[in-house]
Amino acid sequence: MSPRPIRPALAAAALAATLAACGQPPPAPPAPTVLVRTQPPTQGALPDVVTVYGAAAPASGAVQTLSLQQPARVDTILVAPGALVKAGQRLIAYSLNPQAVSAYRQAAAALKLAQDQQTHAAQLFAQQLATRDQVAQAEAGLRAAQANLAALGQQGAAAPSGGLSAPFDGVVVSIPVAAGDQTMAGAALVTVARSTGLVVTAGFDPGQAARLRVGQPATLQSLSGRPAVAGRVLRIAGALNPRTRLVDADIGAAGGGLILGDAFRAAVTVGQVAGWLAPHVAVLNDGQRDYVFQVAGGRARRVDVSLVRSAGDVDVIRGPLDPRLPLVADGAYQLDNGAQVRTAAAK
Known part of the structure; x- marks a missing residue:
């Protein structure tokens, strides 16, 4: 029967005992090594992005406020703020103030009288019973009556009741009146914004705003979970917002589709940041500084960055x-400065 093989541990113990008996110290155990992955140091650039928060609001020039040029009573409100409307859709029904209706009727009667007077003066002049000045005065009175009636008609006094309609496809921004209200001439009744005229208005720190330029690309991420x-960037304000003390900027969505009032996180690319490119896991921090490891002579070398x-x-x-030394791309968290490493190329 062949002898049983001697286990390595027993053999090592026996060798150590033998050396000790001869007065020689046992050999030191081999230094531990750490397996890491490396890659060549490379330089490059990443987008320099400024991230801010804002909300979808109408762009300047994309809003129209509807009003009446005559005192009126609001009879019915047919839509609510936030409603999507089509061009020509009725928004509010109203009745003109009785005094406005009366003024138009009086102007119409005055025009009829002026027409009769002008006709009579022309007949008398043909019979040489009126002077040319009398005819001219009658014609001037007719023109004044016509102008007065036309002006009242342009101001909406021709019809005692009517309605305000959407001037374009859009969204109702606000309705500052209620059914039954008596409104003054020129008072705002409803404000409508174009469907394609919504932008995200966000506030930038003045230092960040100095790097903003119209046309810079951005990514708009809805905080309500809708796709980015x-x-x-469409507009940059030239002064601080007095309420927020920030610089407002409008960011338009390429395909539209914004929802009025929706909150957004806007990431605006304001330039490029150049330097060494490193995997995120390769950059460590000891509480005071960031650092990475490079490999020199089989050992880790810490480099503060x-x-x-x-x-x-x-x-x-x-x-x-050092551009000649490999950069530890994976496994750096296991290392100390000077640690012995085994390297493998990074994936």
Whole structure:
């Protein structure tokens, strides 16, 4: 029967005992190594993004406020704020103030009288019973009566009742009146914004606003869970908002589809940030500084860096990296400065 193999641990113990008996120390155990993945240091750039919050609101020039040029009574309100309306859709029904109706009727009667007077003066002149001045005065009175009636008609006094209709496809922004209200001439009755005229108005810190430019791309993410949409900066205010002390900017959605009042997170690309590109997991922080590891002679070398920009799983860093030494891309959290490593190329 063949002898049983000696276990490695027993053999090592026996060798150590033998060396100890001879007065020689046992050999030191091999230094532990850490398996990491590396990649060559590369330089590049990531978008420099400023993220702010805002809400969908009508753009300047995309809003129209409807009113009457005569005192009136609001009979019926046919829509509510936030309603989507079509061009020509009736929004409010009204009745003119009786005094406005009376003024129009008086103007119509005055025109009839002026027409009769002008006709009579022309007949008398033909019979040489009236002077040319009398005919001219009658014609001037007729023109004045015609102008007065036309002006009242343009102001909506021709019909004692009527309605206000949507001037275009859009959304009702506000209705500052209620059924039964007596309104003055020119008072706002309903405000409508174009469906394609909504923008996200967001406030930027003045330091950030200095880098804004009209036309810069943006991503609009609805906080209500709707899909993100692409957009662009359309307008940048030239003064601080007195309420927020921020600089307002309008960001339009490329395909429209914004909902009035919806809250958004807007990520505006204001430029590019250049530096060393590193995997996000490769950049560590010890509570005081950011740092990465490079590999030199089979050992980890710590390099202090500054984290400039993060975008998903890639960071832009700046620091004294050696472009000839591999950068630890994965497994850096296991390392200390000077640790012995085994390397494998990063995926």
